[in-house]
Amino acid sequence: MPTSLLGLVLFLVLLAPGFAFTARRERVRSGRTLSAFRETTTVALVSVAADGAVLGLFAVLRIVFPSWTPDVGxxxxxxxRYAVEHYAQLLSWGIGLLAVATLVAFAAGGRRGKEHESGVSAWTLLFTAHPDAAVFVGCLLDDGSYVAGRLLSFSRAAEDVADRELTLTGPITYRAPEKTETSLLPDVGATAISARRIVLLNVSYVPEDAPA
Incomplete structure (x- = not known):
């Protein structure tokens, strides 16, 4: 572990690729809650891999263009002495290599590989089961009302947090509590529903090329 402030700063900077990877991955994958050990391990391993790959690229550049690169020997x-005399070159190369490593890790975090069902919430499975189809959602709320429409977006958080919600786009239909008739809301283009209010969730999948 770092024993000085400078060492700590450098240590955290070198972990930037891992942080970028996890930040991007959280945006495209389901919001599973991982242990602190697993999250830390992921950040560390991704950082080591990305930094190592970029250092390998630097080694190739050093062989091909020795006059353009810092003299490692x-x-x-x-x-x-070398750092004092060539601080500008070392700083620019260090920032450049770190930026490349971070971009590589960020791009890797955006890969949309198929997730195993055991690690995905039922909420996410319902909305992503048929990616080529339009998803229509009907929500029975805790006050007895019913709202339905086409899925526009949804939170990927696995836990039932306060901001876990979905949004529906028109046409939006609504049935008031203790009523039997469902009516179209003509002036409503979209609506947001908190997951905590939903008692029953119905999902229909309609092929995108199906006639309206």
């Missing part, structure tokens, strides 16, 4: 032999 001189840096190892006399690190303090």
């Amino acid at each position: 001189a840096l190892v032999r006399a690190p303090q």
